[in-house]
Amino acid sequence: xxxxxxxxxxxxxxxxxxxxNFGILEGxxxxxxxxxxxxxxxxxxxxNKQDEYDxxxxxxxxxxxxxxxxxxxxxxxxSEIDYFQRMIFGVSKLVTEYIKEGEPxxxxxxxxxxxxxxxxxxxxxxxxxxxxxxxxxxxxxxxLLPTRPQxxxxxxxxxxDIFPKYFILKVNNFNDVAKNTLDEWIYFLKNSEVKxxxxxxxxxxxxxxxxxxxxxxxxxxxxxRSVENRRIEMSVIYTRELETELxxxxxxxxxxxxxxxxxxxxxxxxxxxxxxxxxxxxxxEQLRNSKE
Numbered sequence: 001x002x003x004x005x006x007x008x009x010x011x012x013x014x015x016x017x018x019x020x021n022f023g024i025l026e027g028x029x030x031x032x033x034x035x036x037x038x039x040x041x042x043x044x045x046x047x048n049k050q051d052e053y054d055x056x057x058x059x060x061x062x063x064x065x066x067x068x069x070x071x072x073x074x075x076x077x078x079s080e081i082d083y084f085q086r087m088i089f090g091v092s093k094l095v096t097e098y099i100k101e102g103e104p105x106x107x108x109x110x111x112x113x114x115x116x117x118x119x120x121x122x123x124x125x126x127x128x129x130x131x132x133x134x135x136x137x138x139x140x141x142x143x144l145l146p147t148r149p150q151x152x153x154x155x156x157x158x159x160x161d162i163f164p165k166y167f168i169l170k171v172n173n174f175n176d177v178a179k180n181t182l183d184e185w186i187y188f189l190k191n192s193e194v195k196x197x198x199x200x201x202x203x204x205x206x207x208x209x210x211x212x213x214x215x216x217x218x219x220x221x222x223x224x225r226s227v228e229n230r231r232i233e234m235s236v237i238y239t240r241e242l243e244t245e246l247x248x249x250x251x252x253x254x255x256x257x258x259x260x261x262x263x264x265x266x267x268x269x270x271x272x273x274x275x276x277x278x279x280x281x282x283x284x285e286q287l288r289n290s291k292e
Contacts (some may be wrong), residue, residue, distance in 0.1 A: 004212040004222055009075035009212050010059045014219060017042045027202010029071060031182045032114065032167060038066045069114040070094060077230065079119040087113055091164045106154065111164040113237050116189055117171060118171050127173040127186060131166035135159055167184045252278065257287065264288055
């Protein structure tokens with residue numbers, strides 16, 4: 001039986017920032033990006049600050065690789081309608097914060113924006129999405145390419161290689177069947193569990209370093225409080241959704257009743273009225289027999 005592991009987003013705040021644990025993030029990023037990542041440092045970011053309730057609705061961590069690439073990993077639990085725009089803002093803010101005044105723009109290396117979301121973001125059945133933007137000619141449909149000096153100076157083959165790379169991991173869409181090493185990481189992100197036969201990079205370290213039983217008593221209390229806060233918030237969200245659904249259903253019911261009353265006066269049959277509303281034959285018959 002697998003031992004209890006702490007959630008990845010909580011570990012991003014408390015555990016993964018320590019150099020001894022870099023191997024966990026290195027493994028995850030290597031599996032997602034499909035090339036080996038070596039972390040030089042973890043940079044400060046707003047999402048790592050604790051709030052008064054130690055909630056983890058959103059948390060991010062900023063990684064600087066040994067190749068001077070910046071990788072912003074963000075976990076979002078609650079639904080946000082403008083999350084795509086926030087992705088753009090996050091990358092823009094990152095660029096302005098980490099290029100020093102007076103430095104040439106060419107000092108900006110590749111940026112990766114990795115977004116792990118536990119809600120229905122956009123429309124799509126997949127659980128991993130990669131943004132592959134290109135500049136395409138409006139009239140000729142050709143792809144804009146960098147000049148030879150640009151290729152040499154910035155070590156790129158395409159203009160898109162210069163621009164941020166976005167990934168979205170829709171964890172809740174995953175069916176829990178791990179067919180490859182990236183799937184093993186998605187399984188872990190969803191279930192906070194590493195199966196015995198998993199071999200993805202970094203998961204062996206996660207299994208060792210993120211054990212709940214290895215936390216200090218203080219950290220266990222903080223983690224338990226975070227989990228409980230999240231459980232309460234999910235209950236509040238679920239209740240709100242049920243109330244909204246019930247309100248809509250009642251409004252539709254009232255509308256159908258009014259339509260049915262008008263159609264009864266026009267001597268339509270119960271079957272005909274049922275086709276034009278969501279009312280059953282029995283409900284229409286009760287309206288027909290009522291004194292109203």
